[in-house]
Amino acid sequence: MLGNRCxxxxxxxxxxxxxDKNTKVVxxxxxxxxNGRAFFDALKKLNExxxxxxxxxxxRSEVADKASLSHTGSLAGNYKIFTSAVKQAKGIVVESPTELIDVAVLAEKFGRIRSVAVATIQAGxxxxxxxxxxxxxxxxxRLSEETLQELRKILPPITHRDNPVDVSFSGLDTLxxxxxxxxxxxDKNVSAVVFCYAVVPPSWVIPEEIIKELFHDEIVVYLTSSPP
Structure with missing residues (x-):
């Protein structure tokens, strides 16, 4: 903890x-x-x-900015400029203390997620x-051509058979x-998979069991409105 950074x-x-060889995530x-320039240069060195x-x-707000001045003796500055600069330095911007811890823990375990594949039972x-x-x-x-060809065999033309994938009624078929x-x-181009089952699954489809069977060390996010 740096405090007032005297x-x-x-x-x-x-x-x-x-x-530091033992540090993966900060x-x-x-x-x-x-000294904003020195801060962002240091972020770049971390990324490198x-x-x-x-x-x-x-x-981020005017009121919070004034509170920051009384707390640490420094003005918070323009939030949009700050976040843009952090992203240019390949840093990850979060919006809450909970996100700060959660994202840091995930980053330490999985590293930087390059890209995401999304599958939903409703296209919207x-x-x-x-x-x-x-x-x-x-x-x-960007899904590989091999993956796209296989998706075209499974999904009807009326659905979106690219990323994000519209599973549609095929989501009612376990196989x-x-x-x-x-x-x-x-797919070699996919770092993580997000699957959203936005309705209560029918009794013969149990997405949780499918996910547990398929995913072990890989990153998967499962979202559903189904009660536990």
């Missing part, structure tokens, strides 16, 4: 951690900066060293998720659903 500042610590809480910086910026949700993903600096995986998720899992 003698040691963010760049000093970040540059030290960039050289979770950073920032209220204000006196193969480490991940997860950054939470406080003092896939589009919404794609918007959220890309607006936060993520990107959809087809399993095959679709398996294709996404095995």
């Amino acid at each position: 003698d040691v500042d963010f760049p000093d610590v970040l540059e030290f951690l960039a050289k 979770a950073v809480y920032v209220e204000g900066l006196e 060293a193969g480490k991940i910086a997860v950054v939470l910026k406080a003092g 949700l896939g589009i919404v998720f794609a918007d959220v993903l890309e607006s936060n600096g993520g990107r959809l995986s 087809k659903l399993k095959k679709i998720l398996e294709l996404l899992k095995k």
Whole structure:
């Protein structure tokens, strides 16, 4: 914890951690900066060293900015400029203390997620998720031609058979659903899979069991409105 940073500042610590062989991920809480350029240069050094910086910026509103001044003696500054600069330095911006810890833990375990494959039982949700993903600096995986060919064999032309994948009524068929998720899992261009079953699954389809069977060390996010 740096506190008011009277003698040691963010760049000093970040540059030290960039050289530390035992450090994979750095979770950073920032209220204000006196030397923004040095901070962002240090973030770049972290990235160049193969480490991940997860950054939470406080003092985003005018009221919070004034509170930050009284707390650490520094103004928080323009939030949009700050986040843009952090993203340019390949840092990950989060919005809450919970996200800061969760993302740091995931990054330590899985590293930097390059791209995501999305499968939903309703096409609209896939589009919404794609918007959220890309607006936060993520990107959809470009599925391999082999994967696309196999998806075309399983899914009817009326569905979207690319990423995000519209599983549609095939999500009611256990074997087809399993095959679709398996294709996404095995695609070399996919770092993580997100599957959204936005309705209560029928009794003969149990997505949780399919996911447990297919995914072990891989990253998968399962979203459902179904009660536990």
